[in-house]
Amino acid sequence: MNELVAVYRKEHFNAAHRLHNPAWDEEKNKEIFGKCNNPHYHGHNYELIVKIIGKVDQATGYVIDIKTLSELIRENVIEKFDHKNLNEDCEAFKNLNPTAENIAIVIYNIMRPLIDAAMIIQIKLYETPRNYVKYPAILTLQ
Numbered sequence: 001m002n003e004l005v006a007v008y009r010k011e012h013f014n015a016a017h018r019l020h021n022p023a024w025d026e027e028k029n030k031e032i033f034g035k036c037n038n039p040h041y042h043g044h045n046y047e048l049i050v051k052i053i054g055k056v057d058q059a060t061g062y063v064i065d066i067k068t069l070s071e072l073i074r075e076n077v078i079e080k081f082d083h084k085n086l087n088e089d090c091e092a093f094k095n096l097n098p099t100a101e102n103i104a105i106v107i108y109n110i111m112r113p114l115i116d117a118a119m120i121i122q123i124k125l126y127e128t129p130r131n132y133v134k135y136p137a138i139l140t141l142q
Helices: 026-037 066-081 100-114
Strands: 004-017 042-055 120-126 132-135
Touching: 004 066, 042 066, 042 100, 066 100, 100 120, 100 132
Parallel strands: none
Antiparallel strands: 004 042, 042 120, 120 132
């Protein structure tokens, strides 16, 4: 059997952030980022979906053990980001604006080395129930 199957794991974390470009003055930051530029930060209840695409292992019947995937996400993403101020508490965002797009890329870069290279991964991050991003946007087979 060589069919590819997609497996999804949904997790959740809460985090605060401020969207701000230090190269801009306060006026431009407020113009571009609006309420999200609040100097006292603001928070989101993020929903994270990690998608894994791969071939079904004949011995286990799994693409990936969901329990293992959940543990990897919890240990490497949730524990780092949950109930944190992304700007202040997370090294990845010390010099990177923590937009939903950048958070998704950071999570992908954390997870990619932890997943078999033969598998495709994609991160879907909901910042609100109506706003979400996917990275990478287009999936390709290696």
